[in-house]
Amino acid sequence: MPPLVETTSGPVCGVDGPDGVVAHLGIPYAAPPTGELRFAAPSPPPPWTAPLDATRFGPGAPQSDENPMGDLVPGMQVSDTDEGSCLTLNVWTPGLDDHARPVMVWLHGGAFSLGSSSLPVYDGARLARRGDVVVVSCNYRLGALGFLVVDGPGCTTNCGLRDQIAALQWVHHNIARFGGDPANVTIFGESAGAGSVLSLLASPAARPWFTRAICQSGATDLLLDLDRAAEVTATVARHAGVASDAASLRSLDADTLVRAQTAAALELAATVGTMPFHPVVDGDLLPLTWPDALGAGHAATHPLLIGTTVDEMRLFVDMLPGGPVASDAELVGRLGYIGAPDPAALAGAYERAQPSPATADDRWWRALTDQSMWVPAMRLADAHAAHQPSTFVYRFDWQAADPRKRACHGLDIPFPFDTLDHDGWWDFVADPDDARTLAHTIQDAWVAFARTGVPSCDPVGDWPAHDAERRPTVILDQNVRVEHDPHGEVLRLWRTS
Known part of the structure; x- marks a missing residue:
């Protein structure tokens, strides 16, 4: 019936x-x-x-x-x-x-x-x-x-x-x-x-x-x-x-x-x-x-759980004008063009955060992601955590099959639903077995948060709450782990603007 x-x-x-x-x-x-x-x-x-x-x-x-x-x-x-x-x-x-x-x-x-x-x-x-x-x-x-x-x-x-x-x-x-x-x-x-x-x-x-x-x-x-x-x-x-x-x-x-x-x-x-x-x-x-x-x-x-992918803006790698950044000097110029604070200092911080073999172009795409997504997300997490202790942060690092797109905007969409086998997503995300394992981890974390207000689950363990000093961040990738204040120097320079 x-x-x-x-x-x-x-x-x-x-x-x-x-x-x-x-x-x-x-x-x-x-x-x-x-x-x-x-x-x-x-x-x-x-x-x-x-x-x-x-x-x-x-x-x-x-x-x-x-x-x-x-x-x-x-x-x-x-x-x-x-x-x-x-x-x-x-x-x-x-x-x-x-x-x-x-x-x-x-x-x-x-x-x-x-x-x-x-x-x-x-x-x-x-x-x-x-x-x-x-x-x-x-x-x-x-x-x-x-x-x-x-x-x-x-x-x-x-x-x-x-x-x-x-x-x-x-x-x-x-x-x-x-x-x-x-x-x-x-x-x-x-x-x-x-x-x-x-x-x-x-x-x-x-x-x-x-x-x-x-x-x-x-x-x-x-x-x-x-x-x-x-x-x-x-x-x-x-x-x-x-x-x-x-x-x-x-x-x-x-x-x-x-x-x-x-x-x-x-x-x-x-x-x-x-x-x-x-x-x-x-x-x-x-x-x-x-x-x-x-x-x-x-x-x-x-309670709030908030995060981004690590390479959000790489989804648009074939769409944005300007072409690849060929040198550190050009990176400084590009950072100045988008209104970054102290472009030379910021370019140096990106080089320390992403040393060789990362290129100046790699750092440029990370800067675009930081400016548009990661830095605003951290501002919101800091603001909310000052009033609500159940504030949690993640970063999604899984890499797409296309090496230019990496962990781009939208790549995380099928993971909470475990719909990786729908509409061509297997080919987009690559590594089906490992991807499904991560999908189950994300499902378990999202459900734990929905049930209790805390996203702790296996293999994350106890998911630490966010605070503006340590900024504990759960990295969602093949190796799920906690990092404290990832790329903190870069974040602090952006936040002087």
Whole structure:
């Protein structure tokens, strides 16, 4: 008999998966965000009485077909999108019972403009089974539909974040019926998903709906202020050929709005940045930036596990201009160009941290990663640890099959899910047996954190909490280990800026 669960909106009929994991897919958690509900806060879905077929994923949010991530890492192309039915979520559980398992809610990445919870690499079944946890993933509005600031009746800011909060509220009210504990909910995400995690940590409206947070490669602070957000809205409207008021923007079909969003992103790259659709510090849902909110202790009740890959920016090794750095002198010049403090001293510190046979080009790519990801992550870890002792740091060092990409951005995505055999990831990560061993270690650590607030597990042992002096960091690689203050001299020089 198909597994049937009665939710607050109506009954849903799922499917029995491998090894006893039950999946309910494509469950609406909010009303269709169309018409007058475009640019509005999410509303409850219309109730239903007949069992809803929850055996297939719902479509993703509207987005451009031009997805550069699809050419950089496997399995990132989204083929099915629809504005009216995109606000759905998925649940994997080891049992429809009253066991009150920890709940882990995944927020997908994609520069807040791309992606979907339906991608095979995000399949939650193996994580649910190995960890005896309930795994949830959700779609949310992206790009212009999710993050434009629009003036008009019923409009609000940060619609994409508000969707995530609505999904967490659905989890609170329904997850016990799927064998989960509504009082023990961990949010986790990678890239823009991790940026979402940080935004929810910084949001007073979001914090009551989850208990812990895992942030994978999301420390770049690309939040917009209201002035920049207004510039983005005006640029999108101009490319769409309409005024920037709510009625005009609501009159557009989703495809037209996405095309305008794509054109606007190209125009805004030089002023706002290459990813202009981001959460907005609006004084309401998001009153402060991530560093300010964590530094003020506003998320002090929430344990945090945070980290990056060691070579984040090498994902873009074939995309960034300038070519390889040929000499130490050129490295000093490049560091100065990106605004590094004391470029000569920093270049010397990188040479000591990465001696020969590392090259000046190797050090350049590490500097780009440090500036954009590692240094901001350490600032956030330091800020949070001052108020919450259960703050933990990792660094993901596993190397990709392509020696130029190394431990690049996105390489860690399949590890918490153990979906290394999905969509070509085996070929991307290399060494299947060792990779699966590391995947199980990461699953065990993430689950331990979700269950207890401390990620200690074998072979890590006791995972030391973060402090700003010693900076203990668990290195996730073939040889899992703890390092104290890795590349500390480099970090301290960056932090003088």
